[in-house]
Amino acid sequence: MLHQGVILNDQYRIKAVIGRGGFGYVYRARDLLTANTVAIKELLSYLADQPQIAQRFILEARATMNLTHPAIVHTYHIFQQDNTLYLVMEYLPGGSLADRLKRGPLPPDEAVRIAIALCDALEYAHRHGVIHCDLKPANILFDAQGLPHLADFGIAHVSETLRSQRFRTVTGSVLGTVRYMSPEQLKGVRNDPRLDLYALGAVLYEMLAGRPYLDFEAETTPDALIRNAQRIQQEPPRPLRSVNPAVPPWLAGVVDRALRKNAAERFSSARAMRQALRRRETAPPPPKTRQTPAPPPPTSPSLWPLWLGALAILAIVGVIVLIWALGRSSQPIARTVPAATVTLAPTLTPTAPPPATLTPAPPTPTSPPSPNPMLTNTPDDAIEIFEEPESVSPVVFVPEGAFIRGSTRAEIETVAQQLCAGYEAWCTVSAFEDELPQRTSSTAAFAIDRYEVTNAEYARCVDAGVCSPPQQSGPNPRHGYFGNPIYADLPVVYVTWDDAQTYCRWQGGRLPTADEWEKAARGTDGRWWPWGNDAPLDRANYRPPGAAAA
Template sequence: MSDVSPPADPLIGARVGEYHIQGVLGRGGMGVVYQAEDTALGIPVALKSITAGMTTDAAFVRRFRTEARAMARVASPHIVRVMALRETEHGLFIVMEYVDGGSLHDRMANGPMPWETLWPLLRQMLLGLEAAHTVGVVHRDIKPRNVLLTTDDTVKLTDFGLARLSDTDATRTQAVAGTLAYMSPEQVRSLPTLDHRSDLFSLGLTAYEALVGRLPFDRDGGDFTMMRAIVEDAFPPPTSFSERVTGGVAAALMKSLEKDPAARYQSAAEMREALAAAGDDPTPTLTRVPRLPVVAPPPTPSDDGDPEAPPSSPARQGLPVPIGLLALVALALLGLGAGGWWLTRPGALALVPAEGVRYFLDGEPVEGTLELDAGTHQVRCLANDISATAEVEVTRNATRRVACLPHDQAVDVSASWNGSAEPAAVMVDGAEGMALPARLSLSTGRHTLRIVSQRIDSVVTVDVPPTFDPEPPPPQALAIRAGSAPAEPLAGGTEVGPVTQQQGGGDVPPVQPTRPPPQMGPQTPGPTGPAAPQVGFVDASLAPGVTLSIDGSGISSNGSRELRPGTYTARCQAGPLSESTRITVSPGQRTPVACYAPARVVRVSVTSTDAERPWMSVVVDGQAQGQTPTQVTLPVGRHTVIVRRRGYEVVGEDMVTVDVPPRFSSDPLPPVPLTFQVRAAQSGY
């Protein structure tokens, strides 16, 4: 929120279809949840929308729709019910049932919960997960904030924005997504084998924290420390922090926190039954997932007729087995197991890092080395807002190395009028022109070339993508061919003919200039008459990480752009944050537009009802930034600030969002004071 306090939401009080929006239930960096009334049915509902800055992110919009599908396909009283997915003039909305009792996170603010209080809630969470898993939905973001409660303590799981549907995404490798403190080891490692057992691990961490008031690892050491603890460290049992937890409950809960998914509970029903037995809960389980029977060999009567004797025991049957034969059988079984592992071992994709290059797999950002199922995968790399895509074949037991690199592109530029060479100049991205013909060296990115002579004024956009080919790209030829040798001059001037691009010496179909032909001055008709300026220029100056758009047309690099005279809306944008202004373009004039990326100072302090004001660790965007009182300087973008220290808790909102927007002004932003109220946590934290 800008200056800490969010601006008034223009949708409050408005009607979206048949829904009357009454207020904001929650707001995050990617979405807003509104409280509304269904005027047709006269019932309260919740409307979830996409933040304006994310509406152009195709992957995020797809994820938003996936969330609606995931929630809608689960029929359970313990999953927030989806009523509709609506496209409106205000954007895309998920219409959901309204839950009025807060969240488990809110309930946990009162301190550790005794097992007798937690178990009825935990049981309902497991019933909700069982229903989701049964239809192939994996939540992937189970945490206290995503467990909603009604006023009568009915649990409703929500926020399926990271859910995976088994029928559509079973072979998709996801990047690390979710809330780090509640991730499973396979989620932290971005393994493609992630399945419903990951939700059971996250639920185990949620239950652990609710039971003793803390997680089984230290959250103050930063993201890397938490990731290592989740993947490698042995967790202490909850009895280490609370004497109220029985050994049976602790042991049953710790089974859900095994690092290896195969060692955990294999279903939500199994976990529910084990916890119920540990806590002596007589409540019926209601539903059961059938377990696969263990196939045993048919019984063989023993020699002495003892029905209790194991029929297959060699000692009981008097059938000695040679040790050598046993060794051979063991070796054979070991070989079969190793061979089976080798045959089913996935392949790997190693993405070679390069400065300024980002990789995407199936629309998700990825990096490093990934384990993938054998088959063909689409890899896209992005550099300077220009992308290239390749189909990559991954085979079992092998690592496929993929490198996408930015390269300079040689471009030979020439101009002709009526088939004859035309003396002209070319300006690249608004820089000083050079005489044609010329060979240009263009870096990876989007470039604007303006070719100008007495009779030609043409603008061409040239994209230079990164490439998966280790060899530099061959030179391209760009020939501007203009003039149509009219029988007599056109009224008011001449018309610029089509532009033809040639790549590698071969002609490609003619490409029209990127703007309408300029009009020559009316006082001297004919191709040689002086040109009166009919266009203006916008000279863009952009700070790193900031883009500029003019009436919605994006500009991602510095340089000059031609525009017809008039008034336009200019917008500086960095991620979801933007600032707009109006600019006027005059004929023949240059209008400078600068987008700045200011820094903002945030002063963080704490207050306390205790006699001694405690210090707290300040964490910004997951990284430790010293102790209170302190000040941090934040770059442009959206940031989260929290304070934490073992033995203390925050009273009220424990996370504040601070926006540092891009600006048209170079004036510094005013500092932001942040004050958190803290208190000593109850014993056991």
């Protein structure tokens, strides 16, 4: 975190921290050349070190710099200093719509004025090939005159540019806040501008009613996430005038049309919605015959999260979830983190999945793994410690559908060559026989924790007398690791499968099924690792063949 008085790029003097985004802090600063006050967002250095993330950050920054519209927060400058990327943006002192809604609903005329301005912003962005995908009250900021501006086009949420598509989503892994996501966005659709209109309808409803359009659960557990997603898929909005009779019928009709489950029944564009708001048009009744739904999500792969390891794979699975890597007996386990914002795993479907109906995954856990340790002997002092941004989405929502499970024999032989050098006594091709045969499987929708359970989190279960301490035996027991406060925020290791299951139940979750874990870790296209088929190299605690240590 930068302190007051620090000068960036010989131009921007930091005045104060004003927030914390998904990839770093947000600062208020003074431009020493123009004397203007600006907002500066950062991409933390450990993320800037990852070329794909940095390239996507820069790519989306350039895209938003081309969005010059009175109702869109303007991006002025992007630069790098001390291995950290910074984005200089327009500073808006009037707070957010989320702040205003804490005081209750807005008068209908004011809500309509804000919605019309947002329609103008969305029409402009859509015309330039950018879809917001995370429109919500917190991303609607006000200037000193009280005029609304749409913020966070791809900065708080790094995205992939869909070069093969006409539209470019600003949230490549379909990041979004559940209560403002459309049914098709929950299924992975990312290239249809009508999903922004659905979100605007949800925001407009909230401005008028002072509450969400559905009875969403306030809990942030994965099961609650699934149930909230089901509500979006299945339940009609609560009639707006039953909540606030002061809303005129024509305006309630506009909101109702924006919140139609079928995208084809909504307004065809932001311009059409703006015209309805200006002309005070009522919404036509829904057609008796279902129209063609929105186009499916593109099949080009999105950047998979880089938080999964390869050899001692420190991954995320959770509802709460145990991570297992190729027969490892004592593994890190995933933690539960409160989540208002979720990431939908990219859908790289090898075969057409069935229509998505969100149902909780069956509570059958994985079987206890075989006792083959695969830990390299990395010294504790080689472990990097960094501060993880609190608002990075802690839960991954994986849509239902098909995926490729297992591997071919040729793939197994190649991976064994990458991993088994120096471990030939037990790491052989036969150790991977359970990968055969490769086949197509499917899962229901499920939610998974992004992060591992930390030493500190697991220690609370031990202190409560529920969980057993991590094992202190084996080829690399890491004595002094679990109880050392220096490593409190690092993943707990050497927890048995049974103790991991106990911890998950203690937290109100469960272990994943084998299918759930494999789909979450490898995607839907049969890739070997979350990032593709390349060897882990610097992505994990990995020792290449012939190397002395990881």
